[in-house]
Amino acid sequence: MNEFDVVVIGSGPGGYVAAIRCAQLGMKTAIVEKYNSLGGTCLNVGCIPSKALLDSSEHYHQAKEQFKEHGIGVGNLSIDFPQMINRKRDVVKQTVGGIDFLMKKNKIEVFTGFGSYIDAQTISVQPEKGDAMVIKTKKSIIATGSKPATLPFIKIDKKRIITSTEALELKEIPKHMIIIGGGVIGLELGSVYARLGSEVSVVEYMDSIIPTMDATMGKELTRSLKKLGMKFYLGHKVKEVSTTAKQTTVKADDAKGNEVVIKGDYTLVAVGRKPYTDNLGLEKIGVHVDERGRVTVDDHLETNIKGIYAIGDVIKGAMLAHKAEEEGMFVAEVMAGQKPHINYLLIPGVVYTWPEVASVGYTEEQLKEMGTAYKTGSFPFKASGRARASMDTDGLVKVLADKTTDEILGVHMIGPRAADMIAEAVVGMEFRASAEDIARTSHAHPTFTEAFKEAALAATDNRAIHI
Numbered sequence: 021m022n023e024f025d026v027v028v029i030g031s032g033p034g035g036y037v038a039a040i041r042c043a044q045l046g047m048k049t050a051i052v053e054k055y056n057s058l059g060g061t062c063l064n065v066g067c068i069p070s071k072a073l074l075d076s077s078e079h080y081h082q083a084k085e086q087f088k089e090h091g092i093g094v095g096n097l098s099i100d101f102p103q104m105i106n107r108k109r110d111v112v113k114q115t116v117g118g119i120d121f122l123m124k125k126n127k128i129e130v131f132t133g134f135g136s137y138i139d140a141q142t143i144s145v146q147p148e149k150g151d152a153m154v155i156k157t158k159k160s161i162i163a164t165g166s167k168p169a170t171l172p173f174i175k176i177d178k179k180r181i182i183t184s185t186e187a188l189e190l191k192e193i194p195k196h197m198i199i200i201g202g203g204v205i206g207l208e209l210g211s212v213y214a215r216l217g218s219e220v221s222v223v224e225y226m227d228s229i230i231p232t233m234d235a236t237m238g239k240e241l242t243r244s245l246k247k248l249g250m251k252f253y254l255g256h257k258v259k260e261v262s263t264t265a266k267q268t269t270v271k272a273d274d275a276k277g278n279e280v281v282i283k284g285d286y287t288l289v290a291v292g293r294k295p296y297t298d299n300l301g302l303e304k305i306g307v308h309v310d311e312r313g314r315v316t317v318d319d320h321l322e323t324n325i326k327g328i329y330a331i332g333d334v335i336k337g338a339m340l341a342h343k344a345e346e347e348g349m350f351v352a353e354v355m356a357g358q359k360p361h362i363n364y365l366l367i368p369g370v371v372y373t374w375p376e377v378a379s380v381g382y383t384e385e386q387l388k389e390m391g392t393a394y395k396t397g398s399f400p401f402k403a404s405g406r407a408r409a410s411m412d413t414d415g416l417v418k419v420l421a422d423k424t425t426d427e428i429l430g431v432h433m434i435g436p437r438a439a440d441m442i443a444e445a446v447v448g449m450e451f452r453a454s455a456e457d458i459a460r461t462s463h464a465h466p467t468f469t470e471a472f473k474e475a476a477l478a479a480t481d482n483r484a485i486h487i
């Protein structure tokens with residue numbers, strides 16, 4: 021019988037990071053993954069492949085739209101879409117291979133098969149073929165992630181009515197992709213295909229895209245994505261989605277109740293994701309889940325059953341890879357008797373469109389709702405020399421700071437490389453920086469990061485220099 025100190029079920033960014041940290045802390049560790057490939061949603065059908073296609077499509081778009089102005093002629097520009105998809109597969113393969121290496125390096129035993137609880141300390145692993153194995157463990161971590169959500173009246177056929185997983189593996193560039201949901205997946209994958217020449221229509225229930233982010237971000241991003249040719253049906257309630265062999269039709273009602281009919285060749289359903297605990301045996305061992313199917317955990321990320329923890333998309337909070345990773349480290353350290361800490365307010369959120377959107381801390385809407393007295397400072401990229409040089413003048417940086425103490429409460433950026441730039445704001449806020457601290461910090465010239473310094477100057481008695 022295989023016996024371990026810890027068994028992790030699920031090898032996404034939550035699970036594999038937890039396993040590595042457990043092994044580093046001296047625990048005999050195993051990981052169970054139902055697929056042949058480690059890395060979970062993020063590495064196989066999420067973060068990594070979507071960013072590979074975002075990069076390829078952005079290169080094409082720049083060559084088509086911007087190279088001429090840079091003085092570069094490219095002759096007959098063309099797209100080899102199968103090659104673009106193949107490159108994406110290679111990126112995934114290399115990244116997943118890296119996780120195999122890390123498992124070996126840390127002496128973590130990998131079990132390939134579907135994991136389910138027999139009792140709180142016994143897990144069965146059923147491979148695709150052959151008999152189930154049984155493993156014993158003192159403690160375990162549920163890191164089984166999430167699956168795409170849908171609407172009750174939509175039948176995902178995976179051919180014409182698809183989820184992000186199929187949208188990353190298409191055989192042709194859609195003529196007209198209809199996207200239900202103007203959130204992160206809809207806008208990232210919508211950008212990919214709009215850049216490659218598809219007509220893209222986004223149908224969003226709320227009256228803004230990326231509705232959970234600071235409202236300025238949604239407004240600015242709509243403007244940029246419209247320039248790419250994307251169409252937005254905001255405040256529209258989808259009521260019917262149908263398909264024939266080569267066409268899909270989406271019917272929605274606008275805010276006044278008027279019916280809108282949109283016809284395309286693919287419909288991407290991107291209305292969120294739901295926790296995945298199917299057939300895990302949670303009812304058998306009495307682990308509680310909430311009304312949304314999320315495994316319930318306490319402040320130590322332990323479930324109601326002692327010794328069983330849960331992390332990542334399967335529990336409450338943002339469904340983000342880096343949030344899952346932080347929680348993976350956290351539970352390992354809790355198990356080892358340490359006292360780790362996660363500041364959930366400072367988990368950044370990023371949308372990898374172009375311009376990129378990145379955000380940390382409170383939004384302006386949240387500060388208003390909380391009744392916090394705040395001040396703001398903004399700086400537009402059109403006033404940045406670096407942004408003019410690279411033809412990336414869309415967007416701005418907005419700093420929200422406490423009116424009395426000047427402590428930074430939120431930073432929201434839309435612009436070039438915002439995904440990387442947000443790290444400076446996260447570090448600053450982790451150390452409880454004031455807007456003036458950032459304003460007095462030297463930023464190399466010319467860089468995009470100067471926009472953050474200028475926004476901080478603007479928040480500090482309107483002292484921005486370049487506007």
Ligand code: FAD
Nearest residue numbers: 030032034054060061062066067135165332333339340341
């Ligand atoms: P997952 O990555 O979902 O991993 C769970 C694993 O558990 C899977 O491999 C699954 O097969 C396995 N599993 C489930 N049940 C069992 C079982 N019973 N037995 C054995 N194995 C099991 N987040 C970001 O932060 N940045 C991004 O850029 C980003 N882009 C994304 C793009 C797309 C298209 C999608 C869909 C998601 C994206 N995300 C992104 C979200 C990110 O992928 C998730 O937040 C992250 O993968 C969650 O990690 P996890 O470890 O909780 O679960």
Ligand code: NAD
Nearest residue numbers: 201202203204205206223224225290291292293339370371
């Ligand atoms: P999301 O929650 O970001 O967006 C879903 C959107 O669908 C929302 O804007 C919502 O208002 C809208 N919606 C819901 N019901 C609708 C309806 N009936 N009709 C029209 N619109 C409707 O979810 P997602 O884009 O599917 O992404 C799922 C998860 O994956 C997210 O939690 C996200 O954090 C994660 N993800 C992250 C990244 C990233 O970090 N860059 C990228 C992709 C996915």
